[in-house]
Amino acid sequence: GESVGLHLPTLSVQEGDNSIINCAYSNSASDYFIWYKQESGKGPQFIIDIRSNMDKRQGQRVTVLLNKTVKHLSLQIAATQPGDSAVYFCAERGSYQKVTFGTGTKLQVIP
Template identity: 90%
Template sequence: GESVGLHLPTLSVQEGDNSIINCAYSNSASDYFIWYKQESGKGPQFIIDIRSNMDKRQGQRVTVLLNKTVKHLSLQIAATQPGDSAVYFCAEFGSWGKFQFGAGTQVVVTP
């Protein structure tokens, strides 16, 4: 069935560099796309979301880009810090009324 998936299982980033986490989705009927951060031993934490009628949204140090033509979502983290080390999930929400998560990308920040 249709699902949300991620391109890379692990991303190693040097502290201070920008991180880009990618996500492919296949359900064109999704209304919202959401990024979550999950630290070890904790539940997922909301980072930022974007509605399907937008192509870019910015938050504090984070930017989400949505390309509906190729069904691609990305999360950019500026000036990556050690505290950004975590697993990042994209999820989608549509008219079916529930969230569907991808498999996640492990981000490792190196000094």
């Protein structure tokens, strides 16, 4: 079946260091990928997206890398700040334009 999964359920990072959150997906037909950030008690918030015809996209302090060969997606956060503490979800758009979310990774920033 189609699935989106994450390697690390919890990631602890020292403030100021870079964070890398990984995601594996299995649907090779997925054409669009999104990273969301969810803070406690709030709804998911869009961070960055990437289409399947790209392998890298940069935003402000965030970079998404897509490796279609191994079906791997990663989110890199530069100079991680306490405000980055949240649960991060990768999501893919696959068959029938349905967006499927991964299981989430909790990022803990240590001051």
